[in-house]
Amino acid sequence: MLLDEIARTSAAVAATSARLRKIEALASCLRRLEPAEVPAAVAYLSGELPHARIGIGWAALRELPPPAPVPSLTVLDVDRTLRRVGETTGPGSQASRRRELADLFARATEDEQRFLRRLLLGDLRQGALEGVMVEAIARAAEAPSSDVRRAAMLAGDLGAVAAAAIAAGRSGLADFRLTLLRPLQPMLAQTAETLAEAFARVGPAAVEWKLDGARLQVHRLGDEVRAFTRNLADVTRRVPEVVEAVQSLPVEAIILDGEVIALRPDERPSPFQVTMSRFGSKAGRAVPLAPFFFDCLHLDGDDLLDLPARERFAVLAARVPETVRVPRLETADAAEAERFLDDVLARGHEGVMVKSLDAPYEAGRRGGSWLKVKRAHTLDLVVLAAEWGHGRRQGRLSNLHLGARDPETGGFVMLGKTFKGMTDEMLAWQTRRLQELEVRRDAHTVYVRPELVVEVAFDGVQQSSRYPGGVALRFARVKSYREDKAAGEADTIETVRALQAARP
Numbered sequence: 001m002l003l004d005e006i007a008r009t010s011a012a013v014a015a016t017s018a019r020l021r022k023i024e025a026l027a028s029c030l031r032r033l034e035p036a037e038v039p040a041a042v043a044y045l046s047g048e049l050p051h052a053r054i055g056i057g058w059a060a061l062r063e064l065p066p067p068a069p070v071p072s073l074t075v076l077d078v079d080r081t082l083r084r085v086g087e088t089t090g091p092g093s094q095a096s097r098r099r100e101l102a103d104l105f106a107r108a109t110e111d112e113q114r115f116l117r118r119l120l121l122g123d124l125r126q127g128a129l130e131g132v133m134v135e136a137i138a139r140a141a142e143a144p145s146s147d148v149r150r151a152a153m154l155a156g157d158l159g160a161v162a163a164a165a166i167a168a169g170r171s172g173l174a175d176f177r178l179t180l181l182r183p184l185q186p187m188l189a190q191t192a193e194t195l196a197e198a199f200a201r202v203g204p205a206a207v208e209w210k211l212d213g214a215r216l217q218v219h220r221l222g223d224e225v226r227a228f229t230r231n232l233a234d235v236t237r238r239v240p241e242v243v244e245a246v247q248s249l250p251v252e253a254i255i256l257d258g259e260v261i262a263l264r265p266d267e268r269p270s271p272f273q274v275t276m277s278r279f280g281s282k283a284g285r286a287v288p289l290a291p292f293f294f295d296c297l298h299l300d301g302d303d304l305l306d307l308p309a310r311e312r313f314a315v316l317a318a319r320v321p322e323t324v325r326v327p328r329l330e331t332a333d334a335a336e337a338e339r340f341l342d343d344v345l346a347r348g349h350e351g352v353m354v355k356s357l358d359a360p361y362e363a364g365r366r367g368g369s370w371l372k373v374k375r376a377h378t379l380d381l382v383v384l385a386a387e388w389g390h391g392r393r394q395g396r397l398s399n400l401h402l403g404a405r406d407p408e409t410g411g412f413v414m415l416g417k418t419f420k421g422m423t424d425e426m427l428a429w430q431t432r433r434l435q436e437l438e439v440r441r442d443a444h445t446v447y448v449r450p451e452l453v454v455e456v457a458f459d460g461v462q463q464s465s466r467y468p469g470g471v472a473l474r475f476a477r478v479k480s481y482r483e484d485k486a487a488g489e490a491d492t493i494e495t496v497r498a499l500q501a502a503r504p
Contacts (some may be wrong), residue, residue, distance in 0.1 A: 039159030185364030213261030
């Protein structure tokens with residue numbers, strides 16, 4: 001298949017907000033693919049690469065050759081080229097990578113160049129999220145979407161699942177099973193504002209510490225142990241203390257889900273960035289990591305995914321020492337859970353997870369049987385700019401640049417961006433209002449007079465070299481606009497820095 005067809009399908013998906021139309025457009029494209037093209041095409045249509053990022057940024061794509069007049073690039077041409085670029089290292093590699101990219105873009109039409117540029121920069125937001133793609137694969141293969149979803153969660157590779165489904169239908173999906181030493185997609189959680197809301201949805205429940213660490217899935221088969229991040233990257237060499245802890249268990253085969261976190265000598269959590277430093281460096285054990293497991297997915301030949309949580313938790317408690325398990329309370333009493341949450345926060349952790357005791361492990365799903373509850377901070381900040389949206393937000397100003405007031409200079413210090421928490425009504429209103437405050441714009445961003453105050457909820461403050469104030473908000477989302485407040489009443493950068501300094 002020509003890349004042109006992928007680019008046109010992507011544009012068609014981006015142009016509609018209707019989920020069923022997105023699914024049909026994707027399914028129609030998938031049906032026309034050759035088997036070898038399916039994994040790469042599925043990834044491209046999902047806005048991703050079917051392999052690791054290849055380190056291409058704006059600088060490498062700044063000067064491109066003129067576009068080709070007619071389409072000739074195939075999906076496999078692109079896949080082979082990008083893989084070569086990613087694998088090119090050593091002396092002279094930069095020049096070689098630039099030549100490969102220049103040759104690729106010289107063969108691409110204007111529409112294909114635009115598609116490739118956005119794909120490589122991670123900016124291809126056309127609304128083909130994994131849930132939509134799963135439905136499209138199911139429709140193209142004439143297979144139940146539940147079968148596609150389960151195969152994807154077990155394989156951890158939607159492209160491979162799509163290839164099997166389109167080639168052999170439902171029978172091809174049956175070959176995907178839980179396999180030791182091969183990661184599966186982690187189960188994810190939804191959010192509840194309060195414990196009362198969480199218990200109304202899933203109680204009685206297990207209430208667990210929510211750690212601000214790194215998600216880790218650990219497999220053991222005999223003496224071999226492998227550890228994977230939430231993105232399914234193999235980080236076994238970087239977590240030797242976790243490997244040793246799992247090797248010491250009285251089991252032959254096990255798959256555990258949990259978190260690792262860097263703790264201070266007083267057992268309080270280090271900042272998230274300290275934990276993550278272990279995965280981006282060769283620091284060895286310079287930053288010790290403590291594992292805390294909260295689920296067991298396989299034990300000595302038995303898959304446990306479909307068991308209710310209370311049974312999986314019982315297996316976990318029987319085989320894994322309390323010292324490496326996440327502390328848990330099972331209760332139907334929201335008041336008791338509130339006391340548990342108070343204790344968790346006093347210890348410096350970020351909140352709790354509330355989990356249904358009856359639910360299976362829904363790998364790869366953000367199901368309603370796991371709910372996270374955190375007591376968020378809020379700040380009144382000033383909107384400094386906004387970026388044009390993509391997908392269903394096309395044509396609307398979406399991603400807000402947020403600033404805190406600096407009393408010393410009379411200006412504002414940027415703390416980060418967010419597009420979360422906005423309703424369609426809010427998006428429409430802010431698009432009109434921000435253009436009234438516009439002072440200049442470029443291709444992607446409208447810069448505004450700093451007059452509009454917005455209340456922002458966030459989970460914490462972290463150090464950041466990206467922003468001039470040296471700090472940034474974690475998981476910021478808009479609560480509401482405060483038209484009753486002037487910019488001079490916004491919170492100051494000192495307030496934000498004090499929150500970071502006061503972090504337990």
